[in-house]
Amino acid sequence: xxxxxxxxxxxxxxxxxxxxxxxxxxxxxxxxxxxxxxxxxxxxxxxxxxxxxxxxxxxxxxxxxxxxxxxxxxxxxxxxxxxxxxxxxxxxxxxxxxxxxxxxxxxxxxxxxxxxxxxxxxxxxxxxxxxxxxxxxxxxxxxxxxxxxxxxxxxxxxxxxxxxxxxxxxxxxxxxxxxxxxxxxxxxxxxxxxxxxxxxxxxxxxxxxxxxxxxxxxxxxxxxxxxxxxxxxxxxxxxxxxxxxxxxxxxxxxxxxxxxxxxxxxxxxxxxxxxxxxxxxxxxxxxxxxxxxxxxxxxxxxxxxxxxxxxxxxxxxxxxxxxxxxxx
Amino acid sequence: xxxxxxxxxxxxxxxxxxxxxxxxxxxxxxxxxxxxxxxxxxxxxxxxxxxxxxxxxxxxxxxxxxxxxxxxxxxxxxxxxxxxxxxxxxxxxxxxxxxxxxxxxxxxxxxxxxxxxxxxxxxxxxxxxxxxxxxxxxxxxxxxxxxxxxxxxxxxxxxxxxxxxxxxxxxxxxxxxxxxxxxxxxxxxxxxxxxxxxxxxxxxxxxxxxxxxxxxxxxxxxxxxxxxxxxxxxxxxxxxxxxxxxxxxxxxxxxxxxxxxxxxxxxxxxxxxxxxxxxxxxxxxxxxxxxxxxxxxxxxxxxxxxxxxxxxxxxxxxxxxxxxxxxx
Numbered sequence: 229x230x231x232x233x234x235x236x237x238x239x240x241x242x243x244x245x246x247x248x249x250x251x252x253x254x255x256x257x258x259x260x261x262x263x264x265x266x267x268x269x270x271x272x273x274x275x276x277x278x279x280x281x282x283x284x285x286x287x288x289x290x291x292x293x294x295x296x297x298x299x300x301x302x303x304x305x306x307x308x309x310x311x312x313x314x315x316x317x318x319x320x321x322x323x324x325x326x327x328x329x330x331x332x333x334x335x336x337x338x339x340x341x342x343x344x345x346x347x348x349x350x351x352x353x354x355x356x357x358x359x360x361x362x363x364x365x366x367x368x369x370x371x372x373x374x375x376x377x378x379x380x381x382x383x384x385x386x387x388x389x390x391x392x393x394x395x396x397x398x399x400x401x402x403x404x405x406x407x408x409x410x411x412x413x414x415x416x417x418x419x420x421x422x423x424x425x426x427x428x429x430x431x432x433x434x435x436x437x438x439x440x441x442x443x444x445x446x447x448x449x450x451x452x453x454x455x456x457x458x459x460x461x462x463x464x465x466x467x468x469x470x471x472x473x474x475x476x477x478x479x480x481x482x483x484x485x486x487x488x489x490x491x492x493x494x495x496x497x498x499x500x501x502x503x504x505x506x507x508x509x510x511x512x513x514x515x516x517x518x519x520x521x522x523x524x525x526x527x528x529x530x531x532x533x534x535x536x537x538x539x540x541x542x543x544x545x546x547x548x549x550x551x552x553x554x555x556x
Numbered sequence: 557x558x559x560x561x562x563x564x565x566x567x568x569x570x571x572x573x574x575x576x577x578x579x580x581x582x583x584x585x586x587x588x589x590x591x592x593x594x595x596x597x598x599x600x601x602x603x604x605x606x607x608x609x610x611x612x613x614x615x616x617x618x619x620x621x622x623x624x625x626x627x628x629x630x631x632x633x634x635x636x637x638x639x640x641x642x643x644x645x646x647x648x649x650x651x652x653x654x655x656x657x658x659x660x661x662x663x664x665x666x667x668x669x670x671x672x673x674x675x676x677x678x679x680x681x682x683x684x685x686x687x688x689x690x691x692x693x694x695x696x697x698x699x700x701x702x703x704x705x706x707x708x709x710x711x712x713x714x715x716x717x718x719x720x721x722x723x724x725x726x727x728x729x730x731x732x733x734x735x736x737x738x739x740x741x742x743x744x745x746x747x748x749x750x751x752x753x754x755x756x757x758x759x760x761x762x763x764x765x766x767x768x769x770x771x772x773x774x775x776x777x778x779x780x781x782x783x784x785x786x787x788x789x790x791x792x793x794x795x796x797x798x799x800x801x802x803x804x805x806x807x808x809x810x811x812x813x814x815x816x817x818x819x820x821x822x823x824x825x826x827x828x829x830x831x832x833x834x835x836x837x838x839x840x841x842x843x844x845x846x847x848x849x850x851x852x853x854x855x856x857x858x859x860x861x862x863x864x865x866x867x868x869x870x871x872x873x874x875x876x877x878x879x880x881x882x883x884x
Contacts, residue, residue: 247817251696272817328881348884355690357884358868362683364883365844365871368579487840489575489600493832504821512815516693536869536879540686543693551864553656555692556676556685
């Protein structure tokens with residue numbers, strides 16, 4: 229008896245979830261739901277069905293956990309509470325400032341339906357949040373640092389693409405080595421935005437565009453680039469495709485803290501990720517938490533949860549006895 | 557109303573717990589229990605009492621969580637189940653092979669008394685175990701690596717001290733840089749014991765002892781040194797005191813795993829610790845889990861738990877709302 233999974237939304241994240249399910253023999257992808265015409269969506273899993281989102285209610289008793297793979301801006305705030313009326317749900321909602329509101333909406337819907345909803349799962353929010361929380365609880369006297377990268381920022385790449393004269397672009401966020409070294413040395417530096425990350429842009433120009441003007445437009449763009457040291461490289465479309473078509477990412481969560489009667493000892497806790505594919509890693513985290521949603525629901529839990537509320541053993545396919553014997 | 561803590565055993569770990577409690581305003585150390593004559597034990601916390609272990613039953617209703625700070629070889633296998641008859645308990649039992657047996661004993665005692673017992677808390681077992689487990693659940697196709705150090709191994713230092721002609725000694729376990737680099741590069745190397753760690757020894761000789769003989773005895777000692785590249789430095793007692801009296805430690809837990817339909821993408825998850833004081837960091841982890849023991853007991857939980865069984869939020873003094881708003 230495997231855990232029956234549905235996917236809502238078949239973009240990079242949905243495909244990542246599909247791949248992750250294949251690696252977990254206790255799970256089975258039963259259906260993918262899309263807003264598109266299902267006959268135009270081809271998936272990798274032969275045994276699964278592609279359905280239009282309008283059919284979703286028919287699957288109420290055939291899916292144990294629905295994984296929502298839409299975007300945080302407009303899809304998830306509506307879809308997650310809506311789906312929680314029928315299914316145990318899990319999403320990767322990542323608009324940090326709106327998490328309390330999203331939590332309340334999903335909690336109300338899931339409590340009413342008697343289902344479990346897990347929100348904001350992935351690596352940030354997700355594994356990075358967990359590591360911030362554990363490290364804060366362990367070292368109450370200390371300071372947190374989160375660095376992102378080296379990795380592709382979709383939002384920043386999109387911002388460059390909207391500039392006149394730009395045909396295509398990829399933007400990498402890169403942590404500054406000196407800042408990382410200072411944090412790791414326990415120096416507890418106060419770091420400005422500019423001191424923490426640099427931004428590197430690979431830009432393909434439209435025929436006849438003015439490179440200097442585009443570079444200026446990027447480097448002075450408020451919020452996105454103005455507060456950073458930004459490097460702009462103009463390259464050909466072929467080069468962009470050949471060398472910058474991946475979606476790598478990663479980063480570092482570091483807490484530096486003091487212990488001892490007079491706080492005389494320093495400790496550094498560091499968690500880092502180096503990811504070839506941002507959406508596939510996010511999907512892998514989501515699928516592990518989908519198992520937790522299934523187990524929690526089977527125990528009668530209901531309402532909204534986050535990674536903070538879920539005991540680690542729920543993520544594992546392995547029994548408590550085995551975990552204690554081999555991983556503790 | 558603060559959480560009332562008792563400490564059983566006042567060595568390095570007990571003192572570390574005392575210091576950690578000072579950093580957590582929701583906790584209060586009420587008593588330290590010792591096998592020694594209490595009048596000969598002086599502690600740092602003015603408001604706490606030092607008692608002989610024989611008085612412990614009188615404190616049954618005055619302590620919320622008893623923290624056991626004895627050794628894993630002979631103290632904890634007896635003390636933790638015994639104390640679980642009267643108190644919520646927590647220990648740092650670290651004999652990996654005997655964890656299932658210890659778990660069963662503590663579980664039986666705690667279930668009978670209606671108390672919570674948390675065993676094997678610290679960094680390994682403890683935070684390292686958690687990170688192994690999370691990473692395994694997220695990346696089922698992969699390989700785990702744990703490196704220890706650079707840090708002082710008490711067991712290896714003791715083994716050197718037992719050699720004829722040795723007055724004092726400190727042994728450092730050091731991860732091999734090339735092995736770490738290969739793991740981080742996702743190369744999934746098969747590493748022998750010798751390829752993972754080196755051992756560096758600082759030895760003070762007795763007057764007239766034969767240095768060459770001592771070095772030979774160290775380097776060929778089975779289990780402890782024979783399987784490693786070992787360096788021996790002979791130094792003066794003053795130099796040992798001046799440069800090697802700390803108890804630093806740390807290490808790395810790394811999982812390298814693959815995702816994608818054809819496992820075409822590689823991901824590296826790394827958790828590392830760099831600790832000035834091994835016992836103080838272990839104590840800080842224990843104290844965070846003592847808060848969890850208190851909260852779990854207040855909810856009516858009973859029986860034995862490990863770090864795998866406890867939702868992260870239980871470790872924090874901060875509310876769920878605040879955690880979601882600021883750390884997620």
